[in-house]
Amino acid sequence: MRRTTSALLVTLAAATPLLAQRQPAAAHRRPPVPTPASVLGFQPGTERRLVDWDPVVRYFRVLAAATDRVQVRELGRTTNGAAFVAAFISSPANLARLTQLRETQRLLADPRLVPDSAAAEVLFRRGKVFVLITSSIHSTEVGGFFSPLQIAYQLASGTSPEIRSILDNTVVMLVPSLNPDGVTIVSRWYNQTLGTNAEGSAPPELYHHYTGHDNNRDWYAFTQVETRIVVDSLYDVWHPQVTLDLHQQGSNGSRIFVPPYLDPAEPNVDPLLLQGDNALGLAIAWRMTGDGFTGVAAHSVYDAWTPGRAFQHYHGAVRILTETASASLATSVNVPADSLRPGAGVDPRAPAWNFVAPWPGGQWTLNDIVRYQTASGMALLDHVTRNREEWLRTSWRVLQRATRGWPDWPYAFVIPTAGQNEVALGALLEVFRHAQVEVRAALAPFTLGRERFYPGTYVVVLRQPYAAFAKALLERQHYPDLREYPGGPPSRPYDVTAHTLSLLLGVRVLAAADSLPIALSAPVTRRPPLYQVRGLSGGGPGVVRVGLYRSYAAAADEGWTRWTFDTWGVPYESLMDSTVRAGNLASRFDAIILPSQSARALLDGLPARRYPARYAGGLGAAGVQALRDFVDAGGTLIALNQASTFAIGALDLPVADVLGDLPSSDFYAPGSILRLQLDTLDALAEGMSAQSVAWFESGPAFEVRDPTRVNVIGRFPTDPGDVLLSGWLLGAGRLAGKAALVEVHRGRGRVILFGFRPQYRGQSLATLPLLFDAVKSAAR
Numbered sequence: 102m103r104r105t106t107s108a109l110l111v112t113l114a115a116a117t118p119l120l121a122q123r124q125p126a127a128a129h130r131r132p133p134v135p136t137p138a139s140v141l142g143f144q145p146g147t148e149r150r151l152v153d154w155d156p157v158v159r160y161f162r163v164l165a166a167a168t169d170r171v172q173v174r175e176l177g178r179t180t181n182g183a184a185f186v187a188a189f190i191s192s193p194a195n196l197a198r199l200t201q202l203r204e205t206q207r208l209l210a211d212p213r214l215v216p217d218s219a220a221a222e223v224l225f226r227r228g229k230v231f232v233l234i235t236s237s238i239h240s241t242e243v244g245g246f247f248s249p250l251q252i253a254y255q256l257a258s259g260t261s262p263e264i265r266s267i268l269d270n271t272v273v274m275l276v277p278s279l280n281p282d283g284v285t286i287v288s289r290w291y292n293q294t295l296g297t298n299a300e301g302s303a304p305p306e307l308y309h310h311y312t313g314h315d316n317n318r319d320w321y322a323f324t325q326v327e328t329r330i331v332v333d334s335l336y337d338v339w340h341p342q343v344t345l346d347l348h349q350q351g352s353n354g355s356r357i358f359v360p361p362y363l364d365p366a367e368p369n370v371d372p373l374l375l376q377g378d379n380a381l382g383l384a385i386a387w388r389m390t391g392d393g394f395t396g397v398a399a400h401s402v403y404d405a406w407t408p409g410r411a412f413q414h415y416h417g418a419v420r421i422l423t424e425t426a427s428a429s430l431a432t433s434v435n436v437p438a439d440s441l442r443p444g445a446g447v448d449p450r451a452p453a454w455n456f457v458a459p460w461p462g463g464q465w466t467l468n469d470i471v472r473y474q475t476a477s478g479m480a481l482l483d484h485v486t487r488n489r490e491e492w493l494r495t496s497w498r499v500l501q502r503a504t505r506g507w508p509d510w511p512y513a514f515v516i517p518t519a520g521q522n523e524v525a526l527g528a529l530l531e532v533f534r535h536a537q538v539e540v541r542a543a544l545a546p547f548t549l550g551r552e553r554f555y556p557g558t559y560v561v562v563l564r565q566p567y568a569a570f571a572k573a574l575l576e577r578q579h580y581p582d583l584r585e586y587p588g589g590p591p592s593r594p595y596d597v598t599a600h601t602l603s604l605l606l607g608v609r610v611l612a613a614a615d616s617l618p619i620a621l622s623a624p625v626t627r628r629p630p631l632y633q634v635r636g637l638s639g640g641g642p643g644v645v646r647v648g649l650y651r652s653y654a655a656a657a658d659e660g661w662t663r664w665t666f667d668t669w670g671v672p673y674e675s676l677m678d679s680t681v682r683a684g685n686l687a688s689r690f691d692a693i694i695l696p697s698q699s700a701r702a703l704l705d706g707l708p709a710r711r712y713p714a715r716y717a718g719g720l721g722a723a724g725v726q727a728l729r730d731f732v733d734a735g736g737t738l739i740a741l742n743q744a745s746t747f748a749i750g751a752l753d754l755p756v757a758d759v760l761g762d763l764p765s766s767d768f769y770a771p772g773s774i775l776r777l778q779l780d781t782l783d784a785l786a787e788g789m790s791a792q793s794v795a796w797f798e799s800g801p802a803f804e805v806r807d808p809t810r811v812n813v814i815g816r817f818p819t820d821p822g823d824v825l826l827s828g829w830l831l832g833a834g835r836l837a838g839k840a841a842l843v844e845v846h847r848g849r850g851r852v853i854l855f856g857f858r859p860q861y862r863g864q865s866l867a868t869l870p871l872l873f874d875a876v877k878s879a880a881r
């Protein structure tokens with residue numbers, strides 16, 4: 102029998118009376134869910150349109166007011182005072198019982214609190230997956246300003262079964278920007294330069310007040326307020342099982358990267374989490390390919406080595422990174438197929454198992470970026486929803502294994518209190534407090550090996566949910582010797598290779614292989630450290646006048662130096678190119694610091710063909726002459742790491758960099774902790790231990806050409822086997838016995854050259870005194 106369409110609909114309606122009854126009367130309908138365009142004034146992804154931070158926050162507030170699927174929470178204030186917000190998105194029923202869900206999450210995050218596997222199964226059945234989605238920590242990756250709005254709108258307005266299922270099965274915590282200040286910094290710069298040569302360029306300042314791009318390297322040291330907000334009020338409270346972090350990569354590679362990550366993975370990341378990264382990343386690629394997206398690459402470019410970007414991997418959560426190709430900020434770019442370039446693990450012109458459908462090339466727009474990012478987010482949520490219990494179980498198993506300990510793990514790390522630097526000890530315990538690592542105190546004396554420890558000695562037992570985090574930061578890294586091909590040059594790691602925080606802080610720790618024969622206290626904390634330098638903090642009359650060079654070709658190391666000085670209360674003045682070039686510096690400054698930056702960047706700065714005149718040109722010849730005059734007149738120039746190479750040439754110093762242009766097959770140390778031996782009779786190392794550390798990263802190593810003018814304060818050990826403490830070092834023989842910290846006399850002044858980063862990412866408290874003493878020594 103042939104039926105008309107309307108007859109069929111009538112039959113369906115009759116068969117599903119509930120559905121028919123639930124159609125609300127038009128008069129009771131809520132107003133429509135506001136679109137991002139209704140608040141921004143334009144559609145997200147519109148060519149050459151960026152947005153400040155305030156309208157982003159306004160959109161989330163308007164959205165939350167219009168729907169009971171969204172709640173907005175202000176979690177704190179950023180470095181520059183902006184609101185730091187997160188949107189909680191779920192079904193109205195879930196949002197109404199968030200307190201109860203939080204309790205479930207607390208139990209799921211600590212298997213010690215759950216009596217047996219039957220009780221765990223109950224939690225898996227009733228729990229929701231908490232998914233943390235974060236965006237635009239790197240503010241020139243501007244698609245990330247908009248994609249969270251699109252994701253929020255789709256979840257808030259969608260009526261499909263898929264959206265309803267996502268809302269029922271997950272609680273999405275959406276952080277529209279991990280760096281709100283940067284949204285405004287980049288948008289203002291972009292709008293100011295629209296239609297000029299500088300359109301689409303990076304701003305002439307760091308896009309995070311202190312750290313620039315390094316804000317995404319702070320996830321184990323927690324030096325910045327934004328990092329602390331996210332850790333303290335999202336991770337520590339809600340214990341997400343799945344996280345997605347939206348980033349952008351260059352324009353000429355794949356269109357989007359998803360996990361699996363390249364090798365190596367950090368050995369303390371539970372293999373089950375890595376398998377979760379693999380599965381979920383490929384599920385996103387699978388879904389996106391089905392929806393017609395091309396250029397999706399897995400297993401390329403990005404590795405999973407450093408905890409600096411991966412707090413999640415040590416806290417029971419998978420970390421899905423996506424990296425979408427960039428335009429020129431909000432200005433589209435043309436990317437012909439023959440301009441696509443291979444990266445590690447992928448050739449964007451050639452299909453491969455991890456890159457099944459190449460993108461054909463062509464115009465690439467902000468809208469494309471937002472489309473790809475949004476699709477990756479929705480694909481992730483869909484997959485997690487369909488496998489809700491499995492994701493809860495995965496996280497649980499990882500944390501349960503950590504509470505039992507792995508067979509090859511030590512039982513505990515012991516942190517003596519005697520003979521330690523109070524500030525460094527306080528800093529380490531603060532890190533563990535943020536990371537919810539339990540630190541206990543010995544209640545009785547005990548011996549380990551031949552050493553005796555007092556009651557009160559700290560003990561970190563590696564049988565707790567987040568034990569892997571503590572272990573990664575307290576042990577030494579042995580980075581694998583990976584080559585591009587057998588016998589070939591080293592494969593570049595994506596980032597640095599060492600993260601032994603105890604070494605960087607100068608805190609002594611010992612591994613205890615077996616359980617200790619004493620009782621331990623309940624978890625303890627320690628008063629946060631007070632950062633003060635005698636003779637420098639607080640300034641005042643007679644204090645050293647410090648000029649801190651600040652390039653418009655903004656360098657993260659400059660920001661870290663500024664952060665260090667602000668945190669320790671050491672006064673300084675930022676020195677811009679025009680001030681240096683104008684000369685007469687000796688009348689205004691006792692010490693001038695050049696943070697680590699290449700000689701080329703220091704000299705040439707930003708290119709004049711791209712940037713307005715006031716930002717272009719670097720120190721130039723006039724700046725070099727002014728620095729020479731400053732030293733000759735009695736000033737102290739302090740050059741950090743790469744800036745030392747610049748200083749050697751610019752001031753004609755009788756010191757050579759022995760590493761110079763050595764190929765990476767002869768010498769390679771991509772961010773490692775080395776042993777440093779100090780001459781403690783020298784005023785610049787007074788009060789330090791003779792054995793210290795150096796954060797080595799693209800730095801020089803010195804050979805003295807005229808000993809009458811050069812004091813060597815720090816050296817690498819003479820035995821090549823003794824040089825490396827943590828990370829990766831090829832060609833140790835090139836460094837062995839070479840100078841790492843020297844004082845060079847010139848005219849009536851001095852130049853102090855650091856071959857390492859004494860204030861590395863705010864972490865290396867062990868070597869900060871060397872920097873402060875160098876500053877103090879400039880007093881005239």
Ligand SMILES: [Zn+2]
Nearest residue numbers: 239242348349
């Ligand atoms: Zn990024």
